Amino acid sequence: MIVVALFLEFALLSFVAFGGATALLPEMHRVVVESRHWMDDATFTHLYAIAQGAPGPNVLVVTLIGWHVAGLAGALAATVAMCLPMSVAIYLLIDRWEGFAGARWQKAISLGVAPLAVGLIFSGATLIAQAAAFGWAAWLIVGATVLVNLKTKLHPLWLIVLGGVVGLSGWV
Amino acid sequence: MRDTSATERSRPDLRALFFAFSTVGLSGFGGVLPFARRMLVEERQWLTAEEFNALLGLCQFLPGPNVVNLAVVVGKRYQGALGAVVAPVGLLAGPMLIVFLLAMLYDRYGSLPLAQGMLRGVAAVGCGLLFAMAWRMGLAIKGKALFLPFSVLVVAAIAWLRWPMPWVMLLGLALAGGLAYIRLGRS
Structure with a gap:
């Protein structure tokens, strides 16, 4: 079932989406173009371009990829998979958050994630350029x-x- | 302190949550976080500026779409579990309908040379916006000499070696986060 596969792939991706969906571009490309062969390079860049031209949160590129792979069901599965795991986590965590605020490990993770996100977004840019054969x-x-x-x-x-x-x- | 909390000032119902977040979702192109802040802090005053910053800190700390996480938190705060569903659904429903429409247009006309040319032009701009975003985020990093090399390593691993991102992030977070942890202990 391709919809289930979509759901599982994007649910997995959501756990490493530090920096939001934009930082995920390289990994989404690796999964949907290189490993699953759900679309070709040109289509991937087209979908990215459409997401750029549409209003809304950055996560909508995931919706478009899901649509292209498996229609409406695919769009919903991919979007929910992307949003649900961390939404549940934050729902459960939020009441305890005040207790952690300012803890050393928490600051360390925030500091450590920032340069990684920079690298991911830079990679996303090079990947779009490569996939579109600019x-x-x-x-x-x-x-x-x-x-x-x-x-x-x-x-x-x-x-x-x-x-x-x-x-x-x-x-x- | 309680009387300064935004909770006391107004208590939106489910309908207000849905439509307020719908407006936010439809307002921005390439990210709607600034619009979420304007709505929550300035227009509706559901959160104070300090509360917003603290919540955003948590939403950015966790992976996943930040603004969706923020909607979950605000929804839960005012209307419990139901609010935590309604707010993000409101945020995403409108933009998703537009994206469906665009996707259908693409399915039908995407193979036309004119459409492909237009999308290539937009993709080039999008690519430039990503480079600019990376540059700006890089400038904002504290301790550049120490931490920017990790950005370079991520680019090498992801863009060049094409390693799977979960492993790169785990390793990168262990190294960069570990370094930050040690450094925080010294100061």
Whole structure:
């Protein structure tokens, strides 16, 4: 049953999703493209692009992957699998949280996770570039996006729209 | 202290939780956390700024989608187990319907060259946004000389060697977290 497989894969992924769904991109690619062969590289980057252009939490890329693999049931299974384990954990933990707050081990984990998340997100970016087999025009867009996003306060949505329009021209 | 707690000020019912989180879910592109903060702290005042920071700390400490975790916590706080279900469902229902619509469009028209070109353009921007995000998060790290090498190791293991992420994270957390633990003991 592909829906069960989807559920189990994403439930497993949810336990290592430090930094949210964005940090999971490389591992989702490894699972759904390289190991399960549920889709090809191009489709993976397309789904990522659609998630970028849609409103909502970052976790929706998981919904799209689930949809592509097994329709509505797949979308629901993947999304619930991604959200449920840690939602249950936090539901049970929250009342005890005050007791842990400021504990040395807790600070240590927060400090230790941060550089790992940076590496994961950087990996996600290189992976999208690789999977989409970017040419010079696409790399130009990547570079311009990085510069504009870091140096100005322009809302990313405008960049996404602009990227779509440039893409429509067929140059990318 | 009790009278300053946001709990005393207002007590949303299930319907209010659902619609408030729906609005948050539909507000942002590429992450809705800033909108969640504005709604919870400034508009509805369901949480004080301090409460929000403390809860966000826990939500970011645990893996999983942070803003979904936050909705669970706020829902539980005001309406118990039912609230803990209704708030995240409210957060995700609207965006999911839109994504379903987009997915159906993609199923039908995704193979057209025009659509593929557009998606490649958006993917390039998305890729740039990820690089920028990594850069910004890297700048925010305390003790860069000590901890940024772990970022490099993660990139090598994940992007280059393609090791499975659960093992990389366990090992990385043991090493980087262990180092942080020792360092915290000294200061």
